Amino acid sequence: MKLTLKIWRQANQDAKGAMHTYELDEVSEDMSFLEMLDVLNEKLNADGEEPIAFDSDCREGICGMCSLMINGEAHGPEVTTTCQLHMRSFNDGETITIEPWRAQAFPVIKDLVVDRSAFDRIIQMGGFISVNTGAAPDAATMPVPKDKADRSFDMATCIGCGACVAACPNGSASLFLGAKITHLGELPQGQAERNERVVNMAAQHDHEHFGGCTNIGECSAACPKEIPLDVISQLNKDLRTAMKQGR
Amino acid sequence: MATDTLVKNARAARTTIALKLAMATSGLIFIGFVLMHMYGNLKAFGGRDAFNKYAEHLRTFGEPMLPHEGLLWVIRVVLLVALVVHVASAAQLAARASKSRPVKYEVKKNKHSSISSRTMRWGGVALLLFIVWHLINFTIGKVNVSGGATTDPFNLLVDSFDVWWLTLIYLLAMLALGLHLHHGTWSALQTLGLTNSARSRKAAKTTGLIVAVVIAGGFMLVPLFTLFGVISK
Ligand code: HEM
Ligand code: SF4
Numbered sequence: 001m002k003l004t005l006k007i008w009r010q011a012n013q014d015a016k017g018a019m020h021t022y023e024l025d026e027v028s029e030d031m032s033f034l035e036m037l038d039v040l041n042e043k044l045n046a047d048g049e050e051p052i053a054f055d056s057d058c059r060e061g062i063c064g065m066c067s068l069m070i071n072g073e074a075h076g077p078e079v080t081t082t083c084q085l086h087m088r089s090f091n092d093g094e095t096i097t098i099e100p101w102r103a104q105a106f107p108v109i110k111d112l113v114v115d116r117s118a119f120d121r122i123i124q125m126g127g128f129i130s131v132n133t134g135a136a137p138d139a140a141t142m143p144v145p146k147d148k149a150d151r152s153f154d155m156a157t158c159i160g161c162g163a164c165v166a167a168c169p170n171g172s173a174s175l176f177l178g179a180k181i182t183h184l185g186e187l188p189q190g191q192a193e194r195n196e197r198v199v200n201m202a203a204q205h206d207h208e209h210f211g212g213c214t215n216i217g218e219c220s221a222a223c224p225k226e227i228p229l230d231v232i233s234q235l236n237k238d239l240r241t242a243m244k245q246g247r
Numbered sequence: 248m249a250t251d252t253l254v255k256n257a258r259a260a261r262t263t264i265a266l267k268l269a270m271a272t273s274g275l276i277f278i279g280f281v282l283m284h285m286y287g288n289l290k291a292f293g294g295r296d297a298f299n300k301y302a303e304h305l306r307t308f309g310e311p312m313l314p315h316e317g318l319l320w321v322i323r324v325v326l327l328v329a330l331v332v333h334v335a336s337a338a339q340l341a342a343r344a345s346k347s348r349p350v351k352y353e354v355k356k357n358k359h360s361s362i363s364s365r366t367m368r369w370g371g372v373a374l375l376l377f378i379v380w381h382l383i384n385f386t387i388g389k390v391n392v393s394g395g396a397t398t399d400p401f402n403l404l405v406d407s408f409d410v411w412w413l414t415l416i417y418l419l420a421m422l423a424l425g426l427h428l429h430h431g432t433w434s435a436l437q438t439l440g441l442t443n444s445a446r447s448r449k450a451a452k453t454t455g456l457i458v459a460v461v462i463a464g465g466f467m468l469v470p471l472f473t474l475f476g477v478i479s480k
């Protein structure tokens with residue numbers, strides 16, 4: 001495959017960035033998207049140019065590092081992470097535009113790499129359970145209804161990639177926030193801190209300059225883990241309950 | 248710019264979700280009102296007496312427990328407060344949204360949004376302008392663009408919608424209302440936390456569609472049938 005790549009280049013956080021165009025030949029359709037970028041970087045290295053900075057870690061769809069906006073879609077055209085996206089999803093001769101996540105809360109560090117530590121701070125404000133849950137065998141002594149356990153597990157698959165924010169026209173992180181709230185709120189261990197958690201995490205979300213949700217649904221459509229929109233309803237419900245109970 | 252501080256003394260009432268709750272509640276008040284209003288307008292099909300009697304009845308409702316026009320004033324105050332809350336929260340949320348993405352995308356696809364959801368803000372502004380004109384037209388100003396009498400509500404209505412361009416303005420405004428209600432209804436239910444499953448989400452979206460078609464469609468009947476002469480003096 002022969003590709004024209006339009007890629008955002010930015011030297012550092014304070015520098016002004018711009019789109020640059022690169023031609024890349026002999027791309028195999030079996031390559032992953034990141035391998036394609038690796039090939040481009042080898043070529044840039046050989047030509048004595050600065051390689052393109054982009055994030056990745058596990059390359060197996062579980063860490064959430066590989067944040068790229070590809071042709072206007074977070075993680076590209078398939079429902080998966082960029083590292084699990086293959087070049088067969090593109091056509092020979094295609095022009096592919098690659099941009100970093102765009103959000104006030106996710107500043108660009110270099111080229112395609114953004115700082116997602118805003119998510120860490122939201123987690124720091126309540127995305128955990130501080131009651132003692134005991135040693136492993138004790139877990140079986142606390143029954144969790146199957147439907148609740150399933151819902152909790154499903155929402156725990158959120159990898160914190162930030163695609164929801166990147167895709168949202170309001171730059172809101174409500175899907176991420178809702179996934180965390182639902183994941184912990186469905187479990188008995190999550191109840192003690194339930195009100196405190198939702199208020200603190202929602203406040204930190206706003207403090208990080210994420211926008212407010214208008215229930216448009218771009219987030220869920222972009223989520224590689226298919227987190228559904230009902231977690232946002234759950235988030236709203238938990239916040240309303242907390243407000244009623246004086247938080 | 249990201250911050251690196253943590254919030255202290257977080258309060259539920261100060262979150263954007265609380266703003267959304269205010270928006271949803273005031274929106275639902277509007278929905279209740281426009282439903283009643285639409286129903287009242289259909290009285291025009293019953294002719295002058297049915298329509299004018301309804302208008303008069305609205306003013307005498309609840310007498311002598313309530314003063315003359317008592318109920319009307321209660322509704323007016325509630326609506327005015329709801330409007331201020333609704334528009335103020337919309338403005339705040341819109342301002343936040345525009346600041347949350349200072350650098351725009353070169354290419355951005357819409358994968359899931361609808362025209363309704365994408366036009367909430369501009370559609371809302373259009374509705375606000377329409378509401379101002381509508382009140383000047385029928386309530387506060389009583390402007391008869393055909394130059395006829397304005398003392399008789401039915402007369403004013405027929406004279407107004409006999410004018411094609413005024414009918415067109417009303418039809419366009421109802422289109423905007425339909426779009427706003429299509430997304431707004433389901434959005435309000437989601438904001439209130441009532442759509443916690445795929446099934447209830449689907450039901451809320453269907454409700455939004457029905458509410459939009461019934462209200463906007465119902466409102467459109469009177470101007471259209473007046474223009475075509477079915478409703479006449
Ligand atoms: C008859 C008048 C109106 C009705 C029935 C109505 C109804 C609603 C409802 C039910 C919502 C959903 C709340 C939520 O998202 O949770 C909403 C949202 C909204 N309304 Fe209105 N509204 C009206 C007038 C206006 C006006 C005059 C504006 C003006 C500026 C406006 C702007 C908005 C905006 C920006 C949203 C939020 C968008 C979103 O949630 O996606 N609305 N409206
Ligand atoms: S909700 Fe989905 S898109 Fe958002 S951070 Fe989690 S995995 Fe990524």
Ligand code: FES
Pocket residue numbers: 055056057058059060061062063064065066081082083084
């Ligand atoms: S690199 Fe880990 S999810 Fe893509």
